[in-house]
Structure formats: C-alpha cells, structure tokens
Amino acid sequence: MTTPATDRRTAPDAAGSDGLRLDDVTLTLGDGDTAVTALDHVGLHVAPGEFVAVVGPSGSGKSSLLAVAGGLQRPTSGTVHIAGAELTALPDRERTAARRRHIGFVFQQSNLLASLTVREQLLLPLHIDGRLDAAARARADELVEAVGLTHRAGSRPHQLSGGERQRAGLARALMTSPAVLLVDEPTSALDRVRSAEAVRLIAEQTHERGTATVMVTHDTAIMDAADRVHEMVDGRLS
C-alpha cells in the first residue's frame, strides 16, 4: 500500500509544500436530463498556513468541493494537487492512503466514534496507518491539550458537549500532521459563542501548524476568522 507517491517519508512536508490546489475542476453528478453540475470549472489555491472559508447556500456545491479536494470523489475533469502530488492521478488504494496521511477532515457535528474516548479518537487514525507508537501517544496528549480537552481525554462522545465534540474532531484531524485540513460546517450544532470559539481555534491551529485549511459553511457570522473568503453559487467559486 505504501508507494513513493504517497509515503509521507518521501512526500513533501506540510510546512514546505504547495498546500492545496484545484485547477479547473468540474464535477457532474447524475447523467442525461438529471445531470447536475455540482462544481463548475473551479480553481482554488490554498497555501500552507492559510485559512480559506467558502460560504454559500445549501446545494451550492460546497460539500462537493470538500469531497473532491479530500479525495472522496473523483472530479469529472480538472486536477487536485495536495502537497505537490496529484491526488486525481492516484488509483483508489493510494487515494485512500493519501486521505489517511495528508488530509485531515473535520466533519459536521464532529462525527466521533461512539465507543472511543477522546484520546482514543485521536489515536485511531494512526492505528489505521499502523503507526500507533509512543510518539503518537505523546502527540495525542499534546493535541488534546492544544484544543483544551485534557480534562475530557477519557470521556466518550455522549458525555461531551457539542463544542467539546467539535474540538475533539479538530484534534483528531490534526493527528497525522496533514498538509490539508478540510472543515465541513463546523458550527452547525453550536450556538453563537461556541461557534466563534471553534472557528478561532481552527484558525489558530492552521497558522500554528501550517495546514492549508478550507472551511465550508453557510454561517456568514464566522467568516471573520478566515484569511480569505470565497462565495460559492451554483457550483461556481468567486
């Protein structure tokens, strides 16, 4: 499964990399009369350490943007580069490996696993990659502290508040030192104060750890923390 193209030992480091680049990406869903253009010739470059927000109404193609940027879905045309490597050229197996090693996802409502404690949520991505060692455990402790959950490290998701879950999800996404951080509607389950806190934390971690971060949201109130804001309408990015 380890190939030169995706092995993090040979891939560029997040800090010295090219971040995330989408060139002329089009995604058509369905076919014939029912075909929908979810992404319409989208180009986007996010440098390492840059926090980009994409706003738009429901159905504008925001989630499709994340799916394509994160290697969950192949675009109909166009290319996606992550840390200098062309994600869209990789076969499925290696695309999965790239997701595991170079891409961090923060999902809506955090999407934690019910049976794992906060600390175990963080260890999981490294266990999947067969790299669960002492360094990984130390990093988990460091990240739990960075998102302010040290006192909750042994708690399971059902014992956490919405904000705490979101922070645990962010810490998990950062565990593999990803080049790219993709954030899907991080505030959909949070009140105004907690939303601002969550987004501030994402911005802070992006700048500190040098990830190329894309956050999609329909919540215009949280855009201030972003370095750059794009608007998405009918699959087109402004």
Next chain:
Amino acid sequence: MFLALRDLRFARGRFTLMGAVVALIAVLGVLLSGLASGLADAGISGLRALPVTHLAFDEKATSEQFSRSTVEEKDWRAWSEAPGVERAEPFGNTLANAQVTQGSRKGEQVNLAVFGMAPGSLAPAPSEGEGLKEGGSGIVITREIADLGVRIGDVLTADKSEVPLKVVGLVDETVSYGHIGVAYTDLDTWRHLHYGLPGDLPEAAGRQATAVALTLEPGADIAAVEKATGTRADTREATFDASPGYAAESSTMALIKGFLYAISALVVGAFFTVWTVQRKAEIALLKALGAPTGYILRDALAQVVAVLVGATVLGTAVGLALGSAMIGKAPFSLSAPAIATSSGLLIVLGTVGAVVAVRRITAVDPLTALGATR
C-alpha cells in the same frame, strides 16, 4: 481489534444477549452430542467392541441382518480358507430374557443381548472373573447387566429354553446392542437360547450361527468366496444400521444437530447484519479517515470471532458440567472429538453467517460521512 474491542465493551449489553444465545446453543450442542454418543454406545457398542473388520451374512438378509441371517459351518470354513482372510469365526447374535435364579437379586428379570462365539475368539478379556470355556454354559456379563445387581457366581435361567447360565466373568465396560447389555457365551449355549430349545439340539441347528466374523486384509478380493458361500460381507461399521433402532436414532440426532447449526448461523448472521447497518455512519467515517476496507473488515471479523469463541467456550463448559451430571441417568456419554466437532462447527458456521453480514462494509460509501447539505 482497536475499535472492535472498544465496541464490544461499549455495546456490551447487546453483545452479551447475542453471546448468551450462542452459549445456550453451545450447551445444547454438547448435550445433543453427548446424547448421540450415549445412544450410539447403547445401540452398537457391542458391535464396535468386536475385534473384526467385516461380518458376512446370508445374502438374502438385506436388512436387520442380525435377526434374519443364518450361516452354516461350511460357510465359516470356506471363509477361513479364502485368500485375504486373516481370520473367520462364527458369531451368534440373539436377544433373550432370563431371570436370576441364584444370587442376591433372585427373581430379577434380565434382558440379555447374547453374543455367541468360540471361547477365546471374539470376546474381550474380562476385567473380573474368568473368560468363556467350551461346554460350560457360562456367560461373561457387561456393565449394564452388572448394574442390575447381577454378580459373578449368580445363575440366570433363560425363559423358554430353561438353560441355566452361570455368570463366570465381568467386562466392566458399557457393551450394549440395541440398548440391551451384552452377555458373551459359547456357541452351543447361544444356540439353545436362540432356538429356545432345552436338551440336545437338532443336528442342523448345531452347525449354525448368525454371521461369520471376519478379519480381512486391506483390499482383499472376496467376491469369489461371497459367491461360493451365498453370503455378503459388510464392514463392521455398515452393520451398525442393522442394530435395532440405531439408524432411526442417529438420523434423528443428525437432523436436530443440523437444524441447531443452521439456526445458530442465521442468528449470528442476523445480529451482525443489524449491527453492521447500525454502524453504517461510523464505517463511512472510518473510510473517509482513510481506513482501507480490509482494515474495517478485519476489525469486524475479529469481533465476530471473539464473540463466537468466548460464547462457545462458555457454553461448552456449562454443557460439560450439565452433561457430567447426566451420565448414568440417561444414555449419555461425553466424547472429546464429538464435542470439539460440535463446538468447532458452531464457531465456523457462525463466522460464515457473520461474514455474509459484514460484507456490507465493502458497499458503504465514504462520501456519506460528509454533511447531507451537498
């Protein structure tokens, strides 16, 4: 097992219920196989104890050979001279009723499965007393008859023929035929019991037996001697079905066990189908995080095997404890290979059922981990 073990702990209520079902099926599996072994012992352990490879019957007796077949002295002589035959002995088989007429249990009715044979040929060495002698009307009894209180030195009198049978020896093992304890005796005594005749036997009856007990060399060609004598040799194991009730008992047991395994596989399959469907969102998340499908499948199967092995071991232990208490009270015997097969099949078939269920993991789309707002 990173996630599998934690899921087991987290959803322990559900897994305990499921495990309890498997454990109870394992208990039943042990009890059924104990009962099957016990019934087999009661039905055919007497035949199993014969030191032979084959038995030759009158070719006209195609079923219930032991009660229908008669062979003549010239038949076993011909067999003993045929090539490939190491040994051929006359063997008589009959069921007889007798009464204890001398001994502590005087008046006790005793059923005997009488095996007639030349002294020193087919009977096992007695664990107490003496073996058979020619012309002595002695019998060597086995454990089932001894359990009725019959002792060495007692005299039994057979119904009809009124032949007195002196107990000379005991084989302290369960040796039965058709659920009746075996009594070994010489051929002459056997003939009196078989024909129900007191006094001297008619000339013809004096040279008869039920079958020719054979020890054949492997691959011996016996077609010629079969044809010449008008007999047909069956392997010892093939004659088990000729024992009264044995075929019906063993097929009933096999049917029940078959259904038990099928039910077990379906229950396990159904449980893991529901469990996998419930986990769909988590599986999508794992895939989105970059977990290869193989990783998730391995994790899920490790969980299946852990639950099945744990529950089966527990159930087997309980079954063994219950079974030990049943020995002596029912036709029940515990045989390690039979129990290992029963428990092993439970695990294997349960895994097969679960594999069908967890295959659904491959079909889960990681895209569904992203919000539904797309």
